[in-house]
Amino acid sequence: MTKPLRAVLLLPGKNVCDLSLKILKYNSLRLTTSTATVQQMDQLAWIIWLVLGVVLIIAEIFTLGFVLLWFGVGALAAAFAAMLGAPFALQFGVFAVVSIALTAMSRTIFAKYLSLNDENTVKMGVDSLPGQIGTVTLGSKGALNEGAVKVYGSTWTAYPIDEDSSLVEGEKVEVVSVKGSSIYVRRISNELPEWRN
Numbered sequence: 688m689t690k691p692l693r694a695v696l697l698l699p700g701k702n703v704c705d706l707s708l709k710i711l712k713y714n715s716l717r718l719t720t721s722t723a724t725v726q727q728m729d730q731l732a733w734i735i736w737l738v739l740g741v742v743l744i745i746a747e748i749f750t751l752g753f754v755l756l757w758f759g760v761g762a763l764a765a766a767f768a769a770m771l772g773a774p775f776a777l778q779f780g781v782f783a784v785v786s787i788a789l790t791a792m793s794r795t796i797f798a799k800y801l802s803l804n805d806e807n808t809v810k811m812g813v814d815s816l817p818g819q820i821g822t823v824t825l826g827s828k829g830a831l832n833e834g835a836v837k838v839y840g841s842t843w844t845a846y847p848i849d850e851d852s853s854l855v856e857g858e859k860v861e862v863v864s865v866k867g868s869s870i871y872v873r874r875i876s877n878e879l880p881e882w883r884n
Contacts, residue, residue, distance in 0.1 A: 729769075732778065736766035753797075754790055761786030816862045816870060821845075823860060827853035836860055836872055844869045 740762030747755040765782035773781070821838035827847065828834070834854035836845035847854055848863045848871045860872035 729772075729775075732775065733766045733769035736762050736769055736778065736782070740766060753793065757789035757793060758782075758786045760789055813865050816865050819862050820875065821860055821862060821870075821872065823854045823856050823858050825854075826856040836862075836870060838862060838870070845872050847871070848873045 740759045743755045743759030743762060747753070747759065761782045761784075764785040765778045768778045768781045816838060819838055821836040821843075823834055823845070824837045824842060825835035832847050832850070832853050834845050834847075835842050836854070837843075845854060845860070846869060852874060854860065854872070854874075859875045861875055862870050862872055864871045
């Protein structure tokens with residue numbers, strides 16, 4: 688940036704009005720140049736916001752938080768505001784409001800509609816064992832009444848849920864819980880329900 692003329696050197700034969708006119712022209716030219724630079728920057732602002740938005744949306748692919756997407760959308764909204772000729776303060780306000788609002792809304796939407804409730808999920812693997820029926824393949828022995836039960840083709844180390852009972856080879860048992868690599872089972876009664884008597 689150039690510095691304005693501060694002192695006027697009066698030379699013989701030069702008119703003071705001519706010199707002050709030259710100073711005014713110089714300062715107005717400098718002011719016009721700085722205004723043109725600001726206008727050029729305003730014209731490029733929407734491109735900067737657009738590039739920032741695309742970069743943030745692409746960066747979302749490599750993250751797990753699902754936050755950068757909303758900031759990318761906020762940057763695209765700010766690019767639209769810049770294209771309409773909004774000043775930078777308003778552009779930044781649009782970016783901040785849109786980004787924060789979308790982030791907050793997505794958190795509440797995900798918590799409400801994508802929460803993992805037990806009644807809506809399909810249980811697989813070990814989680815699906817409680818409630819299943821198995822066959823005792825090795826009767827209880829030892830102080831802990833340890834036995835073996837076959838459930839879904841896999842043989843598990845099994846313990847009776849109530850400490851008084853023991854597992855008898857060939858009987859049917861129901862899996863009550865899974866703890867580590869062992870299952871806790873209870874004997875299924877062979878009695879008919881009351882309504883069938």
